[in-house]
Amino acid sequence: MKTSNTVWKERLEGKLPEQLAREIDIFETEIDLRRQGKVDEKVFAETRLRRGVYGQRYDNGQRHDGKKTQTLPYPEAEVKGPGTVWDAPGMQRIKIPYGGLDPHQLEVLGEVAEEYSDGIAHVTTRQDFQLHFVHIDNTPTVMRRLASVGITTREACGNSVRNVTACPFSGVCSDEAFDVTPYARALAMFLLGHPDTQDFGRKFKPTFSGCRHHACGLVNMHDLGCVAVTRQVDGEVRRGFELYVGGGLGAVPHQAKLFDEFLAPEELLPIAQAISRVFARLGEKKNRARARIKFLVKDLGIEKFRELVLEEREKLPHDPRWTAYLDEVDAHVEQGRRPPGELPAVDGDREYSRWLETNVRDQKQAGYVTVAVTLPLGDITADQLRELADIVRKYTSDTIRTTVEQNFVMRWVSKADVRDVYRDLVAAGLGDPGHGTIVDIVACPGTDTCKLGISSSRGLAAELRARLVEKSFSMDETIRGLHIKVSGCFNSCGQHHICDLGFYGVSRTVKGYKVPHFQVVVGGQWEENAGSYGLSVMAVPSKHIPEVVDRLADRYLREKENGEVFKDFVQRIGKVEVKQMLQDLTEMPDHDADPERYTDWGDPREYSIGDIGTGECAGEVVSLVEFGLTSAERMVFEAQVTLDAGRPDAAGEGAYRSMVEAAKALVKTEFLDVGDDDGRIVDEFRTRFYDTKKFWDTYAGGKFAHYLFAQQKRQGQNHTHESAHHAIEEAQLFIEAAHSCYNRMRG
Amino acid sequence: MAIQHVRMKIPIAWRENPDPGAFIRVFHSWIQEQLFDELLIDVADYRHVPDGPVVLLIAHEADYGVDCTKGDLGFYYERKKAVEGGDAACLAQALRALLAASERLETETEIRKRLEIDRSRIDLRICDRALAPNTPETFAALEPTLRTFFDEALGGRVEITHTSAPEPRELFGVRITVSGGYVVGDVMGRLPG
Numbered sequence: 024m025k026t027s028n029t030v031w032k033e034r035l036e037g038k039l040p041e042q043l044a045r046e047i048d049i050f051e052t053e054i055d056l057r058r059q060g061k062v063d064e065k066v067f068a069e070t071r072l073r074r075g076v077y078g079q080r081y082d083n084g085q086r087h088d089g090k091k092t093q094t095l096p097y098p099e100a101e102v103k104g105p106g107t108v109w110d111a112p113g114m115q116r117i118k119i120p121y122g123g124l125d126p127h128q129l130e131v132l133g134e135v136a137e138e139y140s141d142g143i144a145h146v147t148t149r150q151d152f153q154l155h156f157v158h159i160d161n162t163p164t165v166m167r168r169l170a171s172v173g174i175t176t177r178e179a180c181g182n183s184v185r186n187v188t189a190c191p192f193s194g195v196c197s198d199e200a201f202d203v204t205p206y207a208r209a210l211a212m213f214l215l216g217h218p219d220t221q222d223f224g225r226k227f228k229p230t231f232s233g234c235r236h237h238a239c240g241l242v243n244m245h246d247l248g249c250v251a252v253t254r255q256v257d258g259e260v261r262r263g264f265e266l267y268v269g270g271g272l273g274a275v276p277h278q279a280k281l282f283d284e285f286l287a288p289e290e291l292l293p294i295a296q297a298i299s300r301v302f303a304r305l306g307e308k309k310n311r312a313r314a315r316i317k318f319l320v321k322d323l324g325i326e327k328f329r330e331l332v333l334e335e336r337e338k339l340p341h342d343p344r345w346t347a348y349l350d351e352v353d354a355h356v357e358q359g360r361r362p363p364g365e366l367p368a369v370d371g372d373r374e375y376s377r378w379l380e381t382n383v384r385d386q387k388q389a390g391y392v393t394v395a396v397t398l399p400l401g402d403i404t405a406d407q408l409r410e411l412a413d414i415v416r417k418y419t420s421d422t423i424r425t426t427v428e429q430n431f432v433m434r435w436v437s438k439a440d441v442r443d444v445y446r447d448l449v450a451a452g453l454g455d456p457g458h459g460t461i462v463d464i465v466a467c468p469g470t471d472t473c474k475l476g477i478s479s480s481r482g483l484a485a486e487l488r489a490r491l492v493e494k495s496f497s498m499d500e501t502i503r504g505l506h507i508k509v510s511g512c513f514n515s516c517g518q519h520h521i522c523d524l525g526f527y528g529v530s531r532t533v534k535g536y537k538v539p540h541f542q543v544v545v546g547g548q549w550e551e552n553a554g555s556y557g558l559s560v561m562a563v564p565s566k567h568i569p570e571v572v573d574r575l576a577d578r579y580l581r582e583k584e585n586g587e588v589f590k591d592f593v594q595r596i597g598k599v600e601v602k603q604m605l606q607d608l609t610e611m612p613d614h615d616a617d618p619e620r621y622t623d624w625g626d627p628r629e630y631s632i633g634d635i636g637t638g639e640c641a642g643e644v645v646s647l648v649e650f651g652l653t654s655a656e657r658m659v660f661e662a663q664v665t666l667d668a669g670r671p672d673a674a675g676e677g678a679y680r681s682m683v684e685a686a687k688a689l690v691k692t693e694f695l696d697v698g699d700d701d702g703r704i705v706d707e708f709r710t711r712f713y714d715t716k717k718f719w720d721t722y723a724g725g726k727f728a729h730y731l732f733a734q735q736k737r738q739g740q741n742h743t744h745e746s747a748h749h750a751i752e753e754a755q756l757f758i759e760a761a762h763s764c765y766n767r768m769r770g
Numbered sequence: 771m772a773i774q775h776v777r778m779k780i781p782i783a784w785r786e787n788p789d790p791g792a793f794i795r796v797f798h799s800w801i802q803e804q805l806f807d808e809l810l811i812d813v814a815d816y817r818h819v820p821d822g823p824v825v826l827l828i829a830h831e832a833d834y835g836v837d838c839t840k841g842d843l844g845f846y847y848e849r850k851k852a853v854e855g856g857d858a859a860c861l862a863q864a865l866r867a868l869l870a871a872s873e874r875l876e877t878e879t880e881i882r883k884r885l886e887i888d889r890s891r892i893d894l895r896i897c898d899r900a901l902a903p904n905t906p907e908t909f910a911a912l913e914p915t916l917r918t919f920f921d922e923a924l925g926g927r928v929e930i931t932h933t934s935a936p937e938p939r940e941l942f943g944v945r946i947t948v949s950g951g952y953v954v955g956d957v958m959g960r961l962p963g
Binding site: 031090098134141143403406489628 | 772774775791795798801802804809811812813814815816817819820821822823826828830833837839840850851852898899901937940941
């Protein structure tokens with residue numbers, strides 16, 4: 024859509040990390056091929072999801088406007104996935120491993136937000152960013168501009184390893200065993216695009232915590248969770264990880280199971296790789312609702328799962344990357360930019376005092392603090408990102424992280440500068456107090472932009488926030504410390520299971536009308552790495568939820584015993600009692616008496632569930648072979664383009680490589696570790712597919728395989744235009760034959 | 771240097787009882803009627819963001835919205851899809867769309883009489899750093915074109931200032947002011963195309 028897309032491509036040519044640049048070029052080619060109908064829509068959907076290019080609500084071209092369902096007549100007839108219209112605005116998810124950012128990255132995030140999105144960058148509950156209302160034609164440019172500052176969107180969505188999160192206080196927390204940052208970084212880089220992570224049936228979410236007891240990385244709810252621990256071994260303090268697997272929220276949350284009490288850092292990457300292999304091999308792929316690793320761990324039991332993983336570990340070919348990063352671990356040392364100091368006097372400034380109480384925390388390094396930047400619903404403008412970049416540059420050594428509570432944490436702020444930091448944050452509109460308190464409400468995008476949203480999580484969160492901010496500082500400290508999280512549906516992207524008061528969207532029919540409701544979830548625990556999951560008590564109309572919060576908070580304050588935490592209070596009074604005290608809130612007036620109660624927060628339309636679509640969170644299950652053959656097709660297309668550009672040698676080479684790619688895709692169905700050496704691939708292909716006649720055409724026999732063998736023999740020889748042309752034709756036929764072979768294999 | 775992806779914003783102010791929620795209701799009703807040439811899609815609510823977008827009306831070719839960046843409340847039109855026909859055509863398209871929508875806004879029952887629109891100033895940004903970097907050179911290159919267009923369209927000698935100059939990282943932006951203001955109907959009559 025943007026006329027400058029080609030300008031940016033030229034401008035950034037040669038300036039991006041080579042691997043990132045190549046991936047983006049590939050994606051751009053795939054976009055072109057999809058528009059020409061040359062890539063299957065299901066394959067393209069998973070391809071774009073693995074670049075973080077997501078759908079949004081109404082991208083099936085239908086939208087209920089409050090009176091009727093409108094068909095949105097977009098100009099482009101093509102689709103970008105099953106039932107997703109090409110031109111419909113989408114979401115771009117951006118991965119930020121362990122939430123770590125520098126000021127230049129903040130600035131570029133602001134630029135792309137205001138040029139390609141709605142001017143807002145949204146921090147997610149997994150330390151990522153999301154940009155909404157982005158046109159798919161602009162996404163390669165967004166990716167290039169982000170890549171120019173070292174940010175990737177690869178595998179931000181889809182059936183892949185998602186962002187590796189980590190406690191935002193890693194390295195500065197006095198309770199941590201050690202700084203998990205370099206390990207989180209190493210795992211993120213190692214698993215990104217790893218061949219063993221390309222065949223999952225569902226997403227895979229890893230995290231790191233520096234300690235057991237704080238909320239930290241929320242290990243218990245992750246697919247792979249690492250808690251930093253130390254142990255005395257032969258008189259030496261050794262670092263290790265308590266490793267957990269099989270946690271997850273979703274509709275039915277599972278607590279992670281202990282895989283290893285003390286995993287040495289040398290084993291972190293290979294064990295993660297082995298777990299990936301087992302998940303890829305044995306994880307469910309047909310039934311998407313049971314495809315997360317938590318179900319595999321549950322079905323096998325942790326003992327059997329561990330056994331399989333350790334067996335797989337033994338078979339892994341050695342990879343020097345497993346331990347190469349360990350040499351750099353101790354080189355990863357953050358420092359303050361300015362000298363340590365003492366906190367200036369508060370001087371009766373009430374607003375500053377409030378902010379200090381909630382947003383500032385001592386670091387373990389004397390004289391320094393962390394400063395939390397509270398974002399309303401995780402949203403920040405482009406201007407604010409620029410101003411924040413300036414503040415980070417001025418006061419820190421570029422040390423800022425996103426958090427899973429949809430905020431930022433600046434690290435290494437000298438205590439002496441805290442007052443000035445506050446002043447500068449306030450000037451930027453970023454000085455809100457209340458971090459980690461009842462007003463710091465977490466909410467997923469919900470019905471604002473998500474296809475799966477049932478009720479408006481952000482609408483409710485905004486309303487609760489506005490009401491609670493008013494009274495928060497006169498609240499008892501106990502109430503102020505409660506956590507509220509809101510999800511738009513049962514899929515728990517708002518993490519409603521792990522807080523004091525959780526809500527997730529549901530729909531009910533009342534007096535003949537559909538009415539947005541929220542399930543009230545109590546009994547969850549944020550601390551202890553998401554220590555326990557709440558359960559829903561009852562559904563209450565959306566417009567009555569603020570009263571639910573007031574009643575529960577008031578009663579807790581009146582009746583809590585001796586430092587009793589909220590979840591224990593609920594346990595003591597019992598869910599029956601909770602339900603009884605809220606029961607009257609389930610009643611609704613007649614529609615005509617109060618029609619506004621039948622609408623959702625921030626949305627005046629007559630409420631409907633007609634806009635709920637097919638979510639893309641589950642991606643599309645596309646086999647490794649399909650990916651490989653699609654890759655081969657792209658390569659042979661590129662060979663054509665190269666030939667048209669007058670480069671027959673490169674074109675001929677490209678044609679050969681595309682055949683090798685297709686052959687590799689088939690070989691990997693029998694021999695996963697065939698590697699990338701083309702000689703080996705062709706040999707294995709010959710043995711497993713040609714000699715066995717699996718790769719055999721009814722009429723042409725083994726002819727198409729001979730194209731591959733012949734091209735391999737002529738490697739190193741020059742091509743003429745004609746010979747390259749032939750090579751391309753033969754490659755196309757070979758790839759078609761590979762498709763046929765695969766179809767026969769599938770039966 | 772070609773002009774594309776223009777955002778034009780006109781100042782608004784509440785005479786009484788500010789109610790940003792009214793824009794949400796109005797924009798949803800505009801979608802129901804598919805009121806404009808653009809394909810109207812959705813409403814985005816950012817009332818909770820200080821000094822930022824307030825409420826947006828997302829369309830395929832452009833966005834309309836109420837914005838309070840830097841505390842400056844205004845109603846805007848931002849073109850996403852390219853406009854053919856040259857710079858004047860691009861500017862005319864955006865200005866026509868903005869003024870037509872602003873006139874409609876003034877008639878909405880929810881808002882009528884409560885909202886004041888300042889008809890003496892237009893803030894223009896080019897939402898594309900590659901096409902129009904925020905530099906004095908860009909201003910020098912574009913000022914004559916902008917002057918010719920706005921002098922004619924607004925019916926008087928306009929003043930054009932490079933408002934984004936102090937912050938090079940921002941999008942290129944100018945402010946166009948016309949002494950005595952403009953009358954929408956007259957402007958519409960003078961716009962090309």
